[in-house]
Amino acid sequence: MAEYCRCGRQAVQRTAWTQSNAGRRFVGCVGGRSGCNYFRWIDEPMCxxxxxxxxxxxxxxxxxxxxxxxxxxxxxxxxxxxxxxxxxxxxxxxxxxxxxxxxxxxxxxxxx
Missing domain, CATH: 1.20.5 (Single alpha-helices involved in coiled-coils or other helix-helix interfaces)
Incomplete structure (x- = not known):
């Protein structure tokens, strides 16, 4: 089922590649930080x-x-x-x- 951000657009799934969250997937606004800044982790934190x-x-x-x-x-x-x-x-x-x-x-x- 599609998930929508606060600005009404369909949220997109991405993968974080920062050192603290490498490989961790999340859903966020298609506009990123310049959009509505909607954000939700999909995966649990890794060891x-x-x-x-x-x-x-x-x-x-x-x-x-x-x-x-x-x-x-x-x-x-x-x-x-x-x-x-x-x-x-x-x-x-x-x-x-x-x-x-x-x-x-x-x-x-x-x-x-």
Missing amino acids: LQGRVVIYGLRERVRALEEEMAQNASLREEALEAPRQEHSYWFYVCAMVLFVLVIVLCNSNDEDN
Whole structure:
């Protein structure tokens, strides 16, 4: 059954990730603190050891996600570098060819 907050909107279920309530679910106003500030815990408080373990695991997950994001951006940069290097050499070769064409055309004009 739907639960409504004091401002008349349907309350939403969320999970707290603070150190003192890690993993504990609650129902609150969809507007949060900027709404009517309606709040009700769903779960009973957890023992200290459970809170410490859950919070520690959450922090490890967060650190691993950040590391994965950094590795992904490094991989993208590593893949992009050869492309940039190839385009650089393409332009160098094109310029050399352009200069050769101009020199050859000028030498043909002087021969005539």
